[in-house]
Amino acid sequence: MSMIAEDAAVRGVREAIAGARRVVVKAGSSSLTTPQGAIAADRIDALVDVLAAGKSAGRDIVFVSSGAIAAGLGPLGLTRRPPDLATQQAAASVGQGLLVARYTSSFARHGMRVGQVLLTADDMMRRAHHRNAQRTLEQLLALGIVPIVNENDTVATDEIRFGDNDRLAALVTHLVRADALILLSDVDALYTGDPRRPGTRRITEVRGPADLTEVELGGSGRVGTGGMVTKVEAARIAGGASVPVVLTNAASAAAAMAGEPVGTYFHPEARRPSTRLLWLAHATTGQGRLLLDPGAVDAVVRRRKSLLPAGLTGVEGDFNAGDPVDVVDGNGRVVARGLVNYDAGEIPSLMGRSTRWLARELGPEYEREIIHRDDLVILDRRQGEGAR
Numbered sequence: 001m002s003m004i005a006e007d008a009a010v011r012g013v014r015e016a017i018a019g020a021r022r023v024v025v026k027a028g029s030s031s032l033t034t035p036q037g038a039i040a041a042d043r044i045d046a047l048v049d050v051l052a053a054g055k056s057a058g059r060d061i062v063f064v065s066s067g068a069i070a071a072g073l074g075p076l077g078l079t080r081r082p083p084d085l086a087t088q089q090a091a092a093s094v095g096q097g098l099l100v101a102r103y104t105s106s107f108a109r110h111g112m113r114v115g116q117v118l119l120t121a122d123d124m125m126r127r128a129h130h131r132n133a134q135r136t137l138e139q140l141l142a143l144g145i146v147p148i149v150n151e152n153d154t155v156a157t158d159e160i161r162f163g164d165n166d167r168l169a170a171l172v173t174h175l176v177r178a179d180a181l182i183l184l185s186d187v188d189a190l191y192t193g194d195p196r197r198p199g200t201r202r203i204t205e206v207r208g209p210a211d212l213t214e215v216e217l218g219g220s221g222r223v224g225t226g227g228m229v230t231k232v233e234a235a236r237i238a239g240g241a242s243v244p245v246v247l248t249n250a251a252s253a254a255a256a257m258a259g260e261p262v263g264t265y266f267h268p269e270a271r272r273p274s275t276r277l278l279w280l281a282h283a284t285t286g287q288g289r290l291l292l293d294p295g296a297v298d299a300v301v302r303r304r305k306s307l308l309p310a311g312l313t314g315v316e317g318d319f320n321a322g323d324p325v326d327v328v329d330g331n332g333r334v335v336a337r338g339l340v341n342y343d344a345g346e347i348p349s350l351m352g353r354s355t356r357w358l359a360r361e362l363g364p365e366y367e368r369e370i371i372h373r374d375d376l377v378i379l380d381r382r383q384g385e386g387a388r
């Protein structure tokens with residue numbers, strides 16, 4: 001790609017962000033709290049001014065705010081993030097109230113109201129909860145409220161929690177069908193390595209995974225979690241829904257929203273899958289695994305067919321009909337995920353059989369696919385894609 005074409009491409013992404021009607025903005029703990037474990041009131045006010053200006057300009061703003069744990073440290077007499085989950089949750093419980101109180105008064109300066117939305121990974125995964133959250137957020141936006149989203153830290157257990165809010169922000173982007181995602185951190189951009197080390201270079205755009213092969217994605221700063229790994233993953237999730245992403249620091253929030261050349265821009269993918277398939281790919285975890293022979297992998301991944309019992313070689317896990325399950329090739333690679341039509345216990349007696357045989361021997365209700373192609377999302381296209 002020539003330099004001119006390259007510039008035009010990144011300009012296109014910046015313009016898409018500047019023109020986005022619905023924007024999810026996520027700020028990390030480090031941008032919102034002080035080293036003493038208190039709310040950074042002046043920085044919050046400055047950020048709220050930017051968000052309020054966006055809203056006054058007619059944009060829908062959803063704000064994903066971290067910082068509950070960090071803001072609760074000072075009031076609990078703690079000097080650093082506690083290692084144990086129970087104390088983190090206690091700190092979050094104290095800090096979340098303080099944060100939302102601050103947002104309430106800060107947005108009130110602009111005559112705007114906020115609404116608190118606390119979500120767990122489980123809420124994202126269960127389709128009914130997911131739809132409920134979607135409805136609530138839509139209603140808040142319709143009422144002119146700025147939703148302030150965070151993980152529901154006090155009930156999230158280690159196994160199921162997001163931990164960092166980057167992925168949550170990307171899933172909220174899907175949930176509200178936002179047009180842009182802005183990730184605000186304590187670094188002004190993605191670098192070739194942790195910028196706390198000398199010699200790293202700033203990256204202005206990421207067009208795809210190839211641009212990240214040389215990049216060292218390090219861990220988090222003082223109070224954040226996840227570091228750059230989770231931000232790049234969030235950009236991938238949002239980009240997969242055709243949403244452009246910019247990563248920069250909170251001080252550059254206004255410039256980022258205006259599409260100015262700050263931070264790192266992530267190019268989105270051209271096509272946007274349905275919200276349901278995005279949910280299946282990114283918000284769920286497989287409740288079990290279906291193992292496929294090579295012909296079935298080819299049929300599902302390359303030819304986009306339904307998964308039939310004839311192509312199954314094994315089943316693992318304890319799931320019910322309707323659950324999300326991972327579809328696995330002969331090398332153990334998860335190539336797809338789908339909503340399965342049978343309970344785990346039923347599948348061994350169906351494996352390797354044709355649907356016609358099953359209908360004749362077991363009844364017409366067994367003529368259905370293991371997973372219908374409309375309920376399947378491809379996760380790893382390398383398998384069986386050949387010339388595509």
Ligand SMILES: Nc1ncnc2c1ncn2[C@@H]1O[C@H](COP(=O)(O)OP(=O)(O)O)[C@@H](O)[C@H]1O
Nearest residue numbers: 028029030185191193194218220221224225227
């Ligand atoms: N390649 C990289 N580019 C930029 N920052 C990086 C990189 N690798 C690690 N980091 C670190 O990631 C930190 C931001 O992550 P984190 O602390 O989780 O932020 P937040 O609280 O904003 O979510 C930065 O302070 C930086 O030191």
Ligand SMILES: N[C@@H](CCC(=O)OP(=O)(O)O)C(=O)O
Nearest residue numbers: 028029066067068069224225
């Ligand atoms: N839900 C947590 C977020 C934890 C966290 O550190 O997230 P982040 O600063 O975005 O990396 C909180 O509010 O403290």
